[in-house]
Structure formats: structure tokens, C-alpha cells
Amino acid sequence: MSKQSKRGVRAPVPEKSAAFFGEFWNRRLVNLAADLVVVPAVRLLRGSEGARQTLNGLAGEQLCFHEDRLVPQLGRVGTYGFVILPGGCAWALEEHEGCTFCPFQRAVDRYVGNLPLDAAEFLRLFGASFQTIRDRVTMLNVFTAGSFFNAGEIPEETQRGIAKAVAAQDNIRILRVESRLEYIEETAVAPVIAALGGKTLDVVIGFETQDDQLRRMLRKGMSKRGLEEKITLLKRLGARVSIYLMIKPHHVVTEGWGIEEAEASIRFAFAAGADEIQLQATYIVNADPDGTKGDKNLMYEWHRDRGFEPPSLWSIAEILRDTAPLGPVMLGAWETEIPPPMRSPSDRNCPVCRAELLARIGRWRTTLDPAAFAPETLPSCACRTAWERETADRSRPPDSRMA
Numbered sequence: 001m002s003k004q005s006k007r008g009v010r011a012p013v014p015e016k017s018a019a020f021f022g023e024f025w026n027r028r029l030v031n032l033a034a035d036l037v038v039v040p041a042v043r044l045l046r047g048s049e050g051a052r053q054t055l056n057g058l059a060g061e062q063l064c065f066h067e068d069r070l071v072p073q074l075g076r077v078g079t080y081g082f083v084i085l086p087g088g089c090a091w092a093l094e095e096h097e098g099c100t101f102c103p104f105q106r107a108v109d110r111y112v113g114n115l116p117l118d119a120a121e122f123l124r125l126f127g128a129s130f131q132t133i134r135d136r137v138t139m140l141n142v143f144t145a146g147s148f149f150n151a152g153e154i155p156e157e158t159q160r161g162i163a164k165a166v167a168a169q170d171n172i173r174i175l176r177v178e179s180r181l182e183y184i185e186e187t188a189v190a191p192v193i194a195a196l197g198g199k200t201l202d203v204v205i206g207f208e209t210q211d212d213q214l215r216r217m218l219r220k221g222m223s224k225r226g227l228e229e230k231i232t233l234l235k236r237l238g239a240r241v242s243i244y245l246m247i248k249p250h251h252v253v254t255e256g257w258g259i260e261e262a263e264a265s266i267r268f269a270f271a272a273g274a275d276e277i278q279l280q281a282t283y284i285v286n287a288d289p290d291g292t293k294g295d296k297n298l299m300y301e302w303h304r305d306r307g308f309e310p311p312s313l314w315s316i317a318e319i320l321r322d323t324a325p326l327g328p329v330m331l332g333a334w335e336t337e338i339p340p341p342m343r344s345p346s347d348r349n350c351p352v353c354r355a356e357l358l359a360r361i362g363r364w365r366t367t368l369d370p371a372a373f374a375p376e377t378l379p380s381c382a383c384r385t386a387w388e389r390e391t392a393d394r395s396r397p398p399d400s401r402m403a
């Protein structure tokens with residue numbers, strides 16, 4: 001695979017005959033037919049939701065879906081739509097091999113292979129999904145498994161085409177995209193904001209942790225100063241900024257330090273100007289149980305070989321309660337992940353408290369009200385006592401372990 005090409009990530013789309021590139025044209029024609037024929041026809045017969053289910057069924061993947069959730073910018077629950085585009089991640093394709101916890105590029109490779117998508121095919125893929133959810137969503141997340149603003153991953157024409165489609169849909173208020181810092185430039189972001197015609201652009205940056213050494217261990221390749229500069233730029237251009245952070249992103253993070261570290265990261269991100277935090281508790285997935293897909297998954301290996309565990313629901317409750325006054329901290333769901341986690345925070349708690357804490361987390365997700373975790377109202381149980389003992393030591397591991 002070429003490291004540097006016109007598109008930045010993969011070789012340019014081949015200008016060869018259809019017969020020679022049969023595989024390429026087969027995929028392209030399927031995407032064209034989905035957008036122009038199949039989805040509109042099913043939509044007429046079975047409505048948008050029927051068309052969405054048909055499209056996902058034909059693709060064998062959740063290409064688009066929606067759920068109701070709190071939209072902090074609007075201060076109310078809205079319908080949140082997801083459209084997935086296989087843009088891929090230059091960071092994962094080049095020498096860095098990507099961040100340690102991230103499986104996205106392998107999923108993109110399986111779909112795209114060595115046959116790249118051009119701007120028109122990306123727009124067809126987007127169009128097929130978008131027409132099944134556009135009438136109902138308040139906020140649209142276009143997830144590209146990489147950086148929306150890297151023209152080598154998502155061509156500029158596609159970026160603007162998506163923004164224009166959102167601008168034309170009255171009910172959609174916010175477009176959310178993700179990007180690494182190096183692609184957040186005025187020349188890339190300003191045209192998308194202009195095409196959105198007054199709607200909000202929300203840019204999510206995966207920063208994961210404020211601890212410089214820990215972030216290096218995750219192979220993030222980002223500095224605090226770099227993040228601060230790009231947040232300043234985005235705010236000047238009129239965008240909203242959300243930051244991804246993780247609780248216990250690496251096996252060296254103990255349960256006790258994991259709480260301190262996540263809280264310090266949330267404080268740092270808000271102080272740097274973030275409008276919202278997307279907090280993700282780690283969980284263990286074995287996406288390749290028979291070892292045939294080549295999906296190496298460090299979280300799974302750490303769990304299997306080192307006894308690494310996701311954070312307890314008790315830790316999550318404490319972090320959310322402590323940082324509630326700082327701003328909106330949205331907790332990512334592990335319960336609905338595909339494939340389902342083999343070990344998640346829910347598994348860290350005992351039957352006495354598990355359902356109660358999950359219900360309180362559900363309340364938090366729709367209200368951001370720290371009363372959901374008021375200490376005097378929390379249940380007492382054996383796992384709470386064990387967790388208090390485990391987290392009595394909140395110290396950072398010595399530098400000798402941080403390697």
C-alpha cells in the first residue's frame with residue numbers, strides 16, 4: 001500500500017476499464033444502486049425505518065442507526081443519528097499502526113480493500129444511509145473511522161457535500177465529525193462550516209488522557225499544546241469542540257489512579273476550552289475468537305495475559321459525580337456495542353448493586369444530574385467495600401512501569 005499518494009492514504013482511484021477492474025466497478029455499482037434505486041424504492045414501500053433496516057441487512061453491517069440521547073448543546077433529549085463511512089485512518093495506515101486500542105482501520109480494510117473510494121462513491125454511500133434517517137435526527141454523527149478533515153481519507157468534495165445535505169434538512173441542528181489535530185486547519189474547516197449554512201459543526205478529537213506519558217503509550221501522537229491550539233482555532237471559526245477521553249485506557253492504569261487520571265483529564269479538557277467530554281470506559285472485546293481475521297486486540301490480550309479489568313461502575317459513578325460541575329460529560333455506552341463486550345464495567349459489580357448503578361448511569365445519561373450518584377443514596381454491598389479497599393491507593397505508577 002502506498003504511504004503517500006494524491007489522496008494521502010491510498011492510491012488514487014484507478015482510471016482503467018470496467019472490465020479490468022471488475023471488483024472495483026462491482027462495488028461502485030452496488031453503492032450507486034443502493035442510493036438511487038434500492039433505498040428510495042424500499043422507502044416508498046416501507047418508510048424510512050424499513051429502508052434503514054433493509055440497507056443495513058443488505059450491507060451486513062450497521063451502516064446507519066439512530067438513538068434518543070441527551071444533546072447537551074440543546075439541553076434536551078434529541079435523536080442522534082450515525083452514518084458510517086469507510087474513510088479509514090492515515091495514522092493507522094502509516095508507520096504508527098494506529099492507537100493501541102483502535103480496531104477501526106481493520107474494519108475499513110475489510111470493506112475497501114486495496115480499491116479506494118472516490119468523492120462520488122463516498123457521497124453515494126452517505127446518500128444511501130442519510131435518506132433513511134434524515135427526517136428524524138436532531139444531530140448527525142458522520143463516523144469515518146479516521147479524520148473527516150483529512151482529504152486523503154474523506155475527499156473535500158464529499159466533506160462539503162455532506163455539510164450541504166445537513167444544511168438542507170431543517171430538523172438537523174448539529175453535524176458531528178472526528179479529526180486528528182494535524183488536519184484541523186482553517187483551510188479545511190472553514191469551507192465545511194460555510195456549507196453548513198449556520199448549523200453547528202461539532203468536532204470531536206480523540207485525546208484520551210492528559211497524562212503525556214500514558215498518551216505516548218497509547219501511540220496517540222498528540223501534545224497538550226497542539227490540542228489547545230486547535231481548540232482555539234476551532235472556536236474562532238465558530239465550531240463546537242468535544243473531546244474523547246478514556247477511563248483505564250492501558251493495563252498500567254490501576255483502578256485507583258484510573259479515577260484520578262480520568263478526573264484530571266476532564267479538568268484539563270474543559271480548561272483547554274472543550275464544550276463537551278465524550279468519556280469512554282474501557283471494555284474487553286474479542287472480535288476474532290478463532291484468530292482468522294488478523295484482528296490483534298491489545299485490550300483482550302491484556303485482559304487474558306495480565307488480568308487487566310475494565311473500570312468498576314463504582315469508579316465511573318465517582319468520576320461523573322466529581323466532575324459534574326465542570327461541564328457536560330457524556331458517558332459512552334458499552335451495553336449496545338457490536339460485537340458485545342466479553343467483559344465490561346457491568347461485570348465488575350455484584351448482583352446486589354449492578355442493576356441499581358446501571359439505572360443511575362441511565363439517569364445520568366439523560367439528565368447529567370450528579371444527584372444520580374449522591375453517596376448517601378448508593379447501595380451498600382460486598383463489591384463496594386472491595387472497591388473502596390482497591391482504590392485506597394490513588395497514586396500514579398512509578399515511571400519505570402510507564403513504558
Ligand code: SF4
Nearest residue numbers: 089098099102145146
Ligand atoms: S483512535 Fe483515531 S487516530 Fe487512533 S488509530 Fe483509531 S481512528 Fe486513527
Ligand SMILES: [Zn+2]
Nearest residue numbers: 350353381383
Ligand atoms: Zn456490589
